Amino acid sequence: MTDPLIPATLAFRDDGTPFSPAYDDVYHSAAGAFAQAHHVFIAGNGLPQRWREKRVFTILETGFGIGGNFLATWAAWRADPARCERLHFVSIEKHPFSQQDLSEVHSRIVADATITPLAQQLGDAWPTLVPGIHRIEFEDGRVTLTLAFGDALDILPKLWLRADAFYLDGFSPAKNPDLWSLPVFKSLARLAADGATFATYTSAGHVKRSLEQAGFSAEKVEGFGWKRAMLVGEFAPRWRVRRHEPPLPLPVGERHAIVIGAGLAGCALTERLTARGWRVSLIDQHAAAAREASGNPAGVFHPLISRDDSVASRITRAGFLYALRRWRALEQSGYSFQRSAHGLLHLAVDDEETRAMADAIASLGYPPDFVTPASQADAQALAHVALPRGGWLYPRGGSLDPAALCRAQCDAAGDLLARHFGVEALRVERFDDQWRVIDAAGQPIASAPIVVVANACDAARAADLRHAPTRIVRGQLTLLPARVASGLRVPLIGEGYAVPLADGFTLTGATYEVDDADRAMRVSGHAENLERLALMMPGVANELATSDPGTLEGRVAFRCVTSDRLPMAGALADEAAASRNAAALRGAWPLDLPRAAGLYGAFAYGSRGLVWATLAAELIASQIEGEPWPIERDLAESIDPARYLLRALRHGTLD
Known part of the structure; x- marks a missing residue:
């Protein structure tokens, strides 16, 4: 089961340096976060020279912290006319800051006019604090930040990439020994490109020895601030240290x-x-x-919550959050696809499911902007229709026009x-x-x-x-008359689903008929959809009491499933x-x-x-x-x- 995220606690020392009470250590030297980033990590990895004239350059960082290294690297990339075409920055963080706290940190430490707008963009794009990988794109996709929220010992073996440079950051080896252990360095070796470099502010002997044991050369050079020495080096194994080579682009003659x-x-x-x-x-x-099926009048989008945080839940969560970011980018470019904006309500099947899902949401530590339990009263107030029970709300879920x-x-x-x-x-x-x-x-x-x-x-x-x-699965949708369920204000899912459309119409369905390729509309399909809808919205039964299902309009489409x-x-x-x-x-x-x-x-x-x-x-x-x-x-x-x-x-x- 996935461990819930525990966000970082915002704290500062008397000199204004961000500080972690959990690790009893600072996020950067008192000499300055961005000066440290340039001396230790950017210059320590031979940047910007090493990324020049390359199509893709990838950096892997072991502790994102306040994001100072990323912001400094992004600024250096922008300032370099010979920069790589695409910069990938992958960073792991066990205790990420909330969006509000990250912005507060940046407001205190960012004084450089070239960094300020970048910090604002990062704060605006900061992901929901749920476990897993979050991909954020800047500069029209030419700078990509891939954040992995979770413990490095768990996440590093699950990453798949070819790193050109490593930023070995995090709290000091004395305060956070797990991050400086041999298993971590072996995971880095599994991902290193030929000639990949690393840099870190520490010069501890056991760190140097563990890096060398994992296949890296390491040497001490002049440190930053009060530190007399730091370590730099490159991936230079004297023996085979991995079973598979990290990924390379597919060689093609034309794109x-x-x-x-x-x-x-x-x-x-x-x-x-x-x-x-x-x-x-x-x-x-x-x-x-x-x-x-992509031509249906509307489709719903939402995460999938399970008590054990199953594979399907994790994939759906990642897909949901990434889709939201890409859709927002399309909308900011002027495209519209009738995306609803007031959340999606998932109605529980019974009281036992209500309690079970509320427990799951609490135990997994999901923040309220991702999912929140909704009592019957709260659900009815949100939906504007009578409901038999409560459920849970996905504030960023909803519906849209898939064809658009x-x-x-x-x-x-x-x-x-x-x-x-x-x-x-x-x-x-x-x-x-x-x-x-x-x-x-x-x-x-x-x-x-x-x-x-x-x-x-x-x-x-x-x-x-x-x-x-x-296998093919037939799905028949039903379009309700404008007078039926016209009060519904948000998409509703449960036994089936109901989506409010323009002009007071409501879409409901869909049937689930495996290995059925019949495209003809069926009265029985409409009746089945209406029966399920009545379980979610009892008032619909009275509104449809005098209606003939055979007169209703709808659409048949086919799903493909494994x-x-x-x-x-x-x-x-x-x-x-x-x-x-x-x-x-x-x-x-x-x-x-x-x-x-x-x-x-x-x-x-x-x-x-x-x-x-x-x-x-x-x-x-x-x-x-x-x-x-x-x-x-x-x-x-x-x-x-x-x-x-x-x-x-x-x-x-x-x-």
């Missing part, structure tokens, strides 16, 4: 990718790839984007997007170092070094996958190569599997396309570019499209 499927999955991929300068050919069998979101993502791609609509992608095939997409007539549609299949249950067929099982109800997102396996080497791969882990170079999948999002699509797209784009992954590696492996192949190998059932 061109094909995305098959123009629903939520494909349009999110289009936006994330073009944001990195990739040219994208988007293929869909329909005449426009979002014509299947897809259009916004495609429009944001600009001239880098080529649309190939009204043509069916039957299969993909390898030709030299390219992938070709073939239509139903056997003619090529487009070719590129990268292909992502994002066309739901057709994805496995298009990519010729035998070990990526999915047996574990998790999505497929990531690099596809080379199943033929795996089959040939099945005996050797029987004990394999995901990184051991042979992959089909340049072939990726993004499908089987079920009912959670809105909260999974953007994060999955960022994961795939990061894999292609060799960038730090936006989620923990164990979570990425749980949604790996090759996970069913891996199970077959382990069980010796690969045919």
